[in-house]
């Protein structure tokens with residue numbers, strides 16, 4: 457609420473924003489790296505922030521890696537050392553959610569990656585899938601005869617390269633059998649994963665939508681823009697939202713989550729959302745800067761946007 461305006465911050469004021477923060481939460485893809493390549497200046501920027509005593513955490517919607525795998529990727533790309541407890545990937549957070557929500561011994565039917573399965577195992581949740589779906593006959597109608605595990609009390613949907621009609625059938629059967637006793641959880645709703653050259657591939661949101669459409673019910677979504685991942689950070693560290701900055705490349709996930717959790721938000725313009733989109737958008741607030749600018753003097757050209765009604 458309140459009047460909204462955009463104004464450009466001078467470097468000094470920008471330094472004050474960073475000075476007031478003790479914790480920065482970093483989105484990963486589009487901010488720290490694109491695929492396997494580090495974003496220019498990102499590793500050096502984080503190195504400086506770590507040297508200045510800031511707590512750095514990583515908040516990613518990508519469910520295809522474990523916490524440990526992210527610590528290795530950060531190391532490989534030259535980022536400051538991180539421990540697994542600093543990593544909040546949607547695979548880990550989904551496992552944590554199910555650990556809290558499911559009764560002891562209950563199992564999950566998983567459409568997802570081996571990493572998602574590994575995070576479930578790490579918190580002691582038995583699971584079926586991922587892997588090839590068992591096909592008890594040649595025709596889809598036969599698949600409705602496949603055995604169902606009596607322990608399954610949740611269907612979990614993450615990024616699944618081997619998503620199939622057979623798995624969709626099995627997911628629906630668990631949801632129909634369990635009704636409201638069977639949870640439906642999605643890691644995230646990203647509709648597309650951008651690739652270089654303006655192209656992209658379908659994101660996990662497409663798979664979640666398929667299951668929701670079949671079951672005619674809405675999934676609980678772990679990832680940004682929902683606040684669950686921020687709640688996971690809060691449960692692990694002593695976090696003051698007023699002293700926490702969310703750094704991201706997307707208005708509709710990173711910045712929206714940051715704003716709804718009362719964080720300062722910083723849009724890097726190195727990924728999905730462009731400055732033109734920021735100016736065309738209504739509502740919300742964000743600081744924006746390139747990560748290279750952050751490096752130069754921890755902010756050379758930072759624009760403060762309380763709103764996108766007015767021109768910056």
Ligand code: PLP
Nearest residue numbers: 483484485516517518519615646
């Ligand atoms: N989901 C998948 C499967 C991905 O590969 C990616 C990016 O690589 C994402 C989601 C988005 O991740 P982030 O939240 O770090 O931008």
Ligand code: CA
Nearest residue numbers: 483485486705
């Ligand atoms: Ca991103």
